[in-house]
Amino acid sequence: MSDPAVYAEHVGKRYRLGELQASYRLLTETITQRMRSIGQPRATRPEFWALRDVDFEVPAGETFGIIGHNGAGKSTLLKILSRVTPPTTGEIRLRGRVGALLEVGSGFHQELTGRENIFLNGAILGMRRREIARKFDEIVEFAEVEEFIDTPVKRYSTGMYLRLAFGVAAHLEPEILIVDEVLSVGDLAFQEKCLGRMERVAGEGRTVLFVSHNLTAVRKLCPRSMLLSQGCKVLEGPTADVISEYVSSVQSEAATSLSGRKDREGTGRFRFQSVGFESAKGRIDMPVTGDGVDIVLAYESPDGRPIRNAIFAVGIYTLFGTLILQCQSDVAGTAFKTLPPRGEVRCRIPRLPLPAGRYTLNLFGTAAGDIADWVQRASELTVAEGDFFGSGQRLPEGHQSVLVEQEWFAPLNVEDEPIPALDRDLLR
Amino acid sequence: MSATAIDTETPAATELTIRPPRRVEGFGRRELWEYRELLYFLTKRELQIRYKQSIFGVSWAVLQPLAYAFIFALFFGRLAKVPSEGIPYPVFALAGLVPWLFVAQSVSQSAESLVRDANLLTKVYFPRLVLPLSKVLSFLVDLVIALCVLALFVGIYDVSPSVGLAFLPLFLVLGVVTASAVGMALGALNVSYRDVILVVPLLIQLWLFMSPVIYSASLIHGAWQYLYAVNPMVSVIEGVRWGFLGTPAPPVGGVVVSVVAATVLLGAAVFYFRRTERYFADII
Numbered sequence: 001m002s003d004p005a006v007y008a009e010h011v012g013k014r015y016r017l018g019e020l021q022a023s024y025r026l027l028t029e030t031i032t033q034r035m036r037s038i039g040q041p042r043a044t045r046p047e048f049w050a051l052r053d054v055d056f057e058v059p060a061g062e063t064f065g066i067i068g069h070n071g072a073g074k075s076t077l078l079k080i081l082s083r084v085t086p087p088t089t090g091e092i093r094l095r096g097r098v099g100a101l102l103e104v105g106s107g108f109h110q111e112l113t114g115r116e117n118i119f120l121n122g123a124i125l126g127m128r129r130r131e132i133a134r135k136f137d138e139i140v141e142f143a144e145v146e147e148f149i150d151t152p153v154k155r156y157s158t159g160m161y162l163r164l165a166f167g168v169a170a171h172l173e174p175e176i177l178i179v180d181e182v183l184s185v186g187d188l189a190f191q192e193k194c195l196g197r198m199e200r201v202a203g204e205g206r207t208v209l210f211v212s213h214n215l216t217a218v219r220k221l222c223p224r225s226m227l228l229s230q231g232c233k234v235l236e237g238p239t240a241d242v243i244s245e246y247v248s249s250v251q252s253e254a255a256t257s258l259s260g261r262k263d264r265e266g267t268g269r270f271r272f273q274s275v276g277f278e279s280a281k282g283r284i285d286m287p288v289t290g291d292g293v294d295i296v297l298a299y300e301s302p303d304g305r306p307i308r309n310a311i312f313a314v315g316i317y318t319l320f321g322t323l324i325l326q327c328q329s330d331v332a333g334t335a336f337k338t339l340p341p342r343g344e345v346r347c348r349i350p351r352l353p354l355p356a357g358r359y360t361l362n363l364f365g366t367a368a369g370d371i372a373d374w375v376q377r378a379s380e381l382t383v384a385e386g387d388f389f390g391s392g393q394r395l396p397e398g399h400q401s402v403l404v405e406q407e408w409f410a411p412l413n414v415e416d417e418p419i420p421a422l423d424r425d426l427l428r
Numbered sequence: 429m430s431a432t433a434i435d436t437e438t439p440a441a442t443e444l445t446i447r448p449p450r451r452v453e454g455f456g457r458r459e460l461w462e463y464r465e466l467l468y469f470l471t472k473r474e475l476q477i478r479y480k481q482s483i484f485g486v487s488w489a490v491l492q493p494l495a496y497a498f499i500f501a502l503f504f505g506r507l508a509k510v511p512s513e514g515i516p517y518p519v520f521a522l523a524g525l526v527p528w529l530f531v532a533q534s535v536s537q538s539a540e541s542l543v544r545d546a547n548l549l550t551k552v553y554f555p556r557l558v559l560p561l562s563k564v565l566s567f568l569v570d571l572v573i574a575l576c577v578l579a580l581f582v583g584i585y586d587v588s589p590s591v592g593l594a595f596l597p598l599f600l601v602l603g604v605v606t607a608s609a610v611g612m613a614l615g616a617l618n619v620s621y622r623d624v625i626l627v628v629p630l631l632i633q634l635w636l637f638m639s640p641v642i643y644s645a646s647l648i649h650g651a652w653q654y655l656y657a658v659n660p661m662v663s664v665i666e667g668v669r670w671g672f673l674g675t676p677a678p679p680v681g682g683v684v685v686s687v688v689a690a691t692v693l694l695g696a697a698v699f700y701f702r703r704t705e706r707y708f709a710d711i712i
Contacts, residue, residue: 027621086706089448094445129465
């Protein structure tokens with residue numbers, strides 16, 4: 001095919017500051033302001049380009065990934081592509097019927113039954129009634145809600161609700177599909193199911209624009225990607241290159257500051273000031289699976305006295321709040337007899353055993369046996385995908401929570417094959 | 429799912445260009461037509477929710493005008509003795525209330541519609557006019573039910589209808605146009621200025637007194653009639669009364685004034701709505 005399915009040129013979006021939050025005003029207020037300012041020049045509000053001069057094209061049938069930090073302009077670009085908001089500059093040409101999925105369950109209403117919501121949501125997503133009717137059984141089967149299809153969705157469990165919502169969305173069959181973080185909801189099994197469905201859609205020759213924080217998913221689905229940063233396109237090319245650029249380019253931002261946090265417990269003998277991550281190359285904000293990482297905790301004692309007998313702990317949780325692992329200085333065999341009143345301690349993990357994904361950290365510190373500081377959800381940790389096993393392979397989505405080094409051997413009862421020495425040692 | 433599942437119902441060569449908006453947009457009729465099924469489902473959603481959530485269900489559409497008619501009959505008919513063209517006051521009031529409640533409810537719901545479905549506006553593209561219009565259409569269903577009740581009461585009170593009934597559709601269309609125009613304008617205004625919704629009940633209240641619901645339009649004489657008819661509800665209500673109750677027909681000049689006023693109102697409302705709708709998602 002000669003013509004690209006998506007062709008974007010100089011796309012930009014400008015917001016006036018203040019338009020981002022609480023941008024609506026009160027009519028009465030506006031009128032009084034206008035009255036007062038008659039004869040005076042109108043104050044111009046500062047501007048901000050959420051997206052600037054972005055060019056890209058996607059050939060028909062390709063799955064194209066868009067990655068970048070929060071605030072890089074991904075969502076703005078998606079909103080423009082899906083026509084929710086118009087661009088300020090530039091032009092986008094889309095060849096083929098477009099379906100945009102910025103959210104699952106748009107327009108779902110609690111009082112309506114599963115059946116009613118399927119039709120309503122389908123229509124909202126731009127499906128024809130006949131089309132929905134044709135796919136109805138398939139959607140219900142995908143969502144596994146056969147028995148509850150005539151029950152109001154307010155009685156559904158979260159899982160059922162999400163499956164139904166995604167089920168409708170997944171059966172949208174446009175020629176160009178625009179997908180946002182839909183996969184970041186739900187449990188792992190559900191995510192895997194969605195990902196499988198997405199892969200199939202991509203395999204059917206549709207053009208897909210895929211935006212996600214889930215780098216594994218992007219890598220799996222998209223041969224080519226684009227990296228956005230601060231509203232501009234930084235790189236476009238093979239996904240592996242773009243991801244490595246993304247991971248290394250973000251060594252930037254300072255560690256998460258904790259000085260403003262009020263929701264903390266403990267005596268206050270010392271307080272955590274910040275938490276950050278370092279690799280051999282320096283500050284990073286996205287450690288890589290299987291690579292070495294230092295968790296750097298900056299602390300400060302308000303009264304300036306040295307700290308005696310300190311213990312530090314870092315708990316790593318999933319976004320759903322399950323504890324995955326805890327690192328604790330005394331248990332690991334390190335005693336901090338005396339520490340200066342302010343400084344840094346670091347916990348070095350030689351090979352990060354966490355698969356790619358998002359986690360949260362809890363910080364905990366004691367001094368002379370008393371809890372000095374305890375900050376829950378102190379920081380978010382995004383782990384980028386890496387080759388933990390050195391095999392170039394990874395566990396299927398949904399089958400990994402912590403990775404552990406391992407070796408495999410044939411069974412012991414095979415007589416003519418000597419058992420490797422290491423194995424005997426281990427069995428002893 | 430086969431590999432050929434791409435929809436064959438739509439032509440393959442659809443091309444869409446996204447550009448910065450122009451200053452003036454048309455009505456967007458063709459697009460609205462394309463999204464007619466969404467309009468249908470949203471209207472259906474309105475009705476389903478309205479009837480599911482109230483204990484009276486569909487009879488709500490009947491009880492409301494009857495309750496108002498009862499109260500009005502008591503205070504304005506019995507106590508204040510408002511003249512009613514020789515028609516028993518309860519049925520006189522009901523004939524005014526049925527179209528009035530349709531417009532009042534449509535307007536107040538439309539005014540809220542966009543802000544209420546804010547999450548839809550920020551996530552999905554569709555012609556935004558669909559939201560206020562779906563409210564108006566849903567009350568149109570209530571209106572049809574209420575008109576049947578009115579017909580019943582016309583029979584009970586032994587009032588004789590007139591040939592004016594033949595013109596009923598015209599007056600109803602005038603009512604729908606008026607309700608849609610005011611509703612969409614207030615709805616769009618409410619996206620930008622969130623205090624608009626607080627003024628709407630007051631506006632509707634004032635509008636009620638400016639319309640011949642409680643009293644008869646024949647109280648207004650001479651050239652004033654034409655000024656009075658700038659409010660399209662004057663012709664709508666008088667038209668319905670003419671048909672069902674056999675009261676004098678509304679003056680042709682007045683109806684023309686009303687039709688022109690409603691058309692201008694609709695044009696202005698659509699213009700304002702289309703101009704602001706593209707930024708709904710940014711400011712809502």
